[in-house]
Amino acid sequence: MQSITVTINGEKKEIYFEGGETLLDVLRDNLYLTGTKYGCGQGACGACTVVVNGEAVKSCMVLFRRLEGAEILTIEGLSKNGELHPIQKAFIDADAVHCGFCTPGIIMELYALFTKNPDASEEEIKKALNKHLCRCTGYLPLIEAAKIAQKYYKESIGKEV
Amino acid sequence: MEYKYIGKDAKRPSAVERITGKAIFVDDIRLPGMLYAKILYPKYAHAKILSIDTSEAEKMPGVVKVVTGKNIKHPFGDCLHDRLPMAVDKVRYIGEPVAAVIADTERHARAALSKIKVEYEPLPVYTDALDAMKKDAVLIHEHSEKYFYVTPLYKPTPGTNIAITYEIKKGDVKKGFEEADVVVEDEFNFHHMSSVAIEPHATIALHHLDGTVEIWTANVGPFAVREQVAEFFGKNISDVRVHIPHIGGCFGYKSDPGIEPLVAYIASFVPGRPVKLRLTRKEDFTSTFIGRGIRARVKVGATKDGKLTALEETLYLSTGAYADTGSNILIVAVQTSGGVYYFPNAHVKGYSVYTNTPPVGALRAYGHPEAEFAIERIMDMLARKLDMSPIELRKKNYITDGKTNVVGEKFKKSDGDLFKCTESVLEAIPPKVEVKEDENYLYGVGYAGLIKAPKAATFASKGCHIKFNVDGTVSLNMAGGDVGQGLWTVARQIAAEALKMPPEKIKVYNEIDTQYSPWEWQTVGSMFTFQGGNAIIRAANKAIDALKRNASLVLKRDPDMLEYDGEYVYDRSYPDVKVAVKDICRGYVTEDGTTIGEVVDVTSYFRLPGVQGPDPETGMGRTGGSYTMGFQGCKVKIDRRTGKVYIDHFATSIDVGKVIFPKGAEAQVLGGVLMGIGETLMEEVRFKENGEIANPDLIRYKLPRIEDLPGKQTVKFIETPDAVGPFGARGLGEHPMIGVAPAILNAIYDAIGYDFKEVPVTQDMVKKVLEEKGLTVKDKEE
Numbered sequence: 001m002q003s004i005t006v007t008i009n010g011e012k013k014e015i016y017f018e019g020g021e022t023l024l025d026v027l028r029d030n031l032y033l034t035g036t037k038y039g040c041g042q043g044a045c046g047a048c049t050v051v052v053n054g055e056a057v058k059s060c061m062v063l064f065r066r067l068e069g070a071e072i073l074t075i076e077g078l079s080k081n082g083e084l085h086p087i088q089k090a091f092i093d094a095d096a097v098h099c100g101f102c103t104p105g106i107i108m109e110l111y112a113l114f115t116k117n118p119d120a121s122e123e124e125i126k127k128a129l130n131k132h133l134c135r136c137t138g139y140l141p142l143i144e145a146a147k148i149a150q151k152y153y154k155e156s157i158g159k160e161v
Numbered sequence: 162m163e164y165k166y167i168g169k170d171a172k173r174p175s176a177v178e179r180i181t182g183k184a185i186f187v188d189d190i191r192l193p194g195m196l197y198a199k200i201l202y203p204k205y206a207h208a209k210i211l212s213i214d215t216s217e218a219e220k221m222p223g224v225v226k227v228v229t230g231k232n233i234k235h236p237f238g239d240c241l242h243d244r245l246p247m248a249v250d251k252v253r254y255i256g257e258p259v260a261a262v263i264a265d266t267e268r269h270a271r272a273a274l275s276k277i278k279v280e281y282e283p284l285p286v287y288t289d290a291l292d293a294m295k296k297d298a299v300l301i302h303e304h305s306e307k308y309f310y311v312t313p314l315y316k317p318t319p320g321t322n323i324a325i326t327y328e329i330k331k332g333d334v335k336k337g338f339e340e341a342d343v344v345v346e347d348e349f350n351f352h353h354m355s356s357v358a359i360e361p362h363a364t365i366a367l368h369h370l371d372g373t374v375e376i377w378t379a380n381v382g383p384f385a386v387r388e389q390v391a392e393f394f395g396k397n398i399s400d401v402r403v404h405i406p407h408i409g410g411c412f413g414y415k416s417d418p419g420i421e422p423l424v425a426y427i428a429s430f431v432p433g434r435p436v437k438l439r440l441t442r443k444e445d446f447t448s449t450f451i452g453r454g455i456r457a458r459v460k461v462g463a464t465k466d467g468k469l470t471a472l473e474e475t476l477y478l479s480t481g482a483y484a485d486t487g488s489n490i491l492i493v494a495v496q497t498s499g500g501v502y503y504f505p506n507a508h509v510k511g512y513s514v515y516t517n518t519p520p521v522g523a524l525r526a527y528g529h530p531e532a533e534f535a536i537e538r539i540m541d542m543l544a545r546k547l548d549m550s551p552i553e554l555r556k557k558n559y560i561t562d563g564k565t566n567v568v569g570e571k572f573k574k575s576d577g578d579l580f581k582c583t584e585s586v587l588e589a590i591p592p593k594v595e596v597k598e599d600e601n602y603l604y605g606v607g608y609a610g611l612i613k614a615p616k617a618a619t620f621a622s623k624g625c626h627i628k629f630n631v632d633g634t635v636s637l638n639m640a641g642g643d644v645g646q647g648l649w650t651v652a653r654q655i656a657a658e659a660l661k662m663p664p665e666k667i668k669v670y671n672e673i674d675t676q677y678s679p680w681e682w683q684t685v686g687s688m689f690t691f692q693g694g695n696a697i698i699r700a701a702n703k704a705i706d707a708l709k710r711n712a713s714l715v716l717k718r719d720p721d722m723l724e725y726d727g728e729y730v731y732d733r734s735y736p737d738v739k740v741a742v743k744d745i746c747r748g749y750v751t752e753d754g755t756t757i758g759e760v761v762d763v764t765s766y767f768r769l770p771g772v773q774g775p776d777p778e779t780g781m782g783r784t785g786g787s788y789t790m791g792f793q794g795c796k797v798k799i800d801r802r803t804g805k806v807y808i809d810h811f812a813t814s815i816d817v818g819k820v821i822f823p824k825g826a827e828a829q830v831l832g833g834v835l836m837g838i839g840e841t842l843m844e845e846v847r848f849k850e851n852g853e854i855a856n857p858d859l860i861r862y863k864l865p866r867i868e869d870l871p872g873k874q875t876v877k878f879i880e881t882p883d884a885v886g887p888f889g890a891r892g893l894g895e896h897p898m899i900g901v902a903p904a905i906l907n908a909i910y911d912a913i914g915y916d917f918k919e920v921p922v923t924q925d926m927v928k929k930v931l932e933e934k935g936l937t938v939k940d941k942e943e
Binding site: 037140 | 177188191
């Protein structure tokens, strides 16, 4: 066993692990943060996307031991004080939540995109979403949700408690 | 008619759970004392197992048990009992479980797998029905005569690799071809693909020490899982309990019992301990059901003015190592061979043939895309030969009021208006292409009709349990799996309409448990809205009747003199004489506390009326019961340099009878069309000669992404009310996939003048044709 210290969803934690685990393994199996999903294990589907130090990363492709000191945000850390995050609200309003398996990863992708660049163009939004596979929606509801999410997110800037 | 809740957009009841990472999927479940299983797969796709030595593996750290198939006493199944949860004395496909390690962690289980020693004697491998049907082919199932089948329809042909044979005869085909002025004949091939839900399969099984079994799994057929597992172990059905948490997409391959019998078998070696098996994406490709895999040899005849006279067709399903789950796919394909067209004479025969691939199982719309691909392609070829517009030829031969399909089912006006569907697609995508080519691209348009019935078991039913709560709210329990299609939303809307109360007062179930949920056959065949909706209406009416009976005691009026409005039951002539629903839903408590009346807690079921099994002699009969029809069209542009096919515009129009949940319905079409584009242009489970899968991952198996979206999509719904469907609604979920492949291939012909007869049509295939036809353009020299 070895350990590193990371901040997960705002809480600083010392986490023990075997050695070869990916970030996804640790999130799901050690921390029971099961909102992050396994879909392919090869970085192809995007279901395991979380935000590490402000960047969207595919957690199945990241070795946990390389993350000493990292700030990690997962879908569980997005809503605060019982309030949904604006991006989450947008997905409900656009009816973009179907089976819901790919959705947490997509929301974390958009969170990283909009926090870095609230004015991301439609092309940039599509480029970010193109890293994700969704079999249910045919993607158009996701694009619609992303646009509404951007609007809600921009409206929320500065209003956070 | 004005509706208050249906036909309007609604919030999905499951959305918040699913958007916050709180929705529990199978792999999110951890049970106390849980163990993990990993599976050993064979080196060969077809081989005798000579010996298995597990002694070294048993000594590995953390290992609790190593399991092989030697304890299996008999095969299991639904229609044809030819399946095994684990290989016994031979392996028949590359993803067949040979042994399993149960350990305290997945890592320990995996480490021990490599210590299991297996000796094989390899056998010839067949991945195509036509090879497996050859006279000298080695038998994949040596003793198929011993298998149990539920009806002779599913009887194998011993001494061959043919599992199921099914034939229909309508009219006189010989005479039909004599009447024909033109005959067109060709062969089409639909390759294998995978459902690829983003959630891979996972199951937990627990054999309790009292002999009962509990299973947690992602499957839309929990009652089928329960029955097959009970039968396999010789247990009472009531002693097997299946839980269905959230399901991360289905698309077909989570609808028949899949890995559940395997996990239940493995867990039986460690009674009292739950065992979880979660498949990797590779295993999800190699060891669950695949789909499609049908060849069709088609011959059609027509008079010179374009009237179809005869259809003769043979279909070959490469069904994989076990035929049970593919048998109905073949039967449905045969029954659907005529598509949306009227053939006075038809002779269609189908063979489901054992091969050494993963077993073929359900995949969105199974049987229909395969058969209709062939008929919709050949309709375009026939139109050319007749020098007639393909649209005119189609319209001339549509199954309309009073006409029969190839199994003899008569169509009624209330089955839908195919002409309206066609017109609305043509409005979006006119048949004439303004620019046929330019420097960079070649352009074309193509069309296809589509039709589908549920094609379920004749006894297939859905149930609805309505429980009134003492505050007048309602708890609604059903067993339909919401795999993303939005059926929990639809159920709530229909219940709101039928119970005349706002959806917010109705709490829809969000998990299924065979102990508590009303029985449902399986959530398949795009049947939930139709059957489940009617079950809801029946249950709502039953509940309203009970409320009126209770109110009758309180208001001293006969029940049929009372009205119900969701909040009150009242005298229809004196509405002031009323009692609140909340005061009578558990009986009525009178002033002195004496309670009268009944508790309003009801369950109702619905099945398709009058559906028959096919006639043993002719194969004919009312096998569909309820059809949904539609029309699809597309405009393609083909890159002359690369051969890439771009879908500029795709249009779909389906007569759904009545749209219940507009956004959900539209998304079903968008998702279905894109999945159709996937199977037409990119998706294929590719087999090597030795039966290995060449692309069992999401890097090499290409799923459509945003970059693959059509430039534009049009979705239109026609609403010709169905005679039986709830508020006139019909099924929709699978249909949008059906016409996609033939519409695109017809459009490709229009663009480049080449008839592709198989899917997928890859970029390389198109490029090769462009080169052969001299249609390419060289890159301009800088």
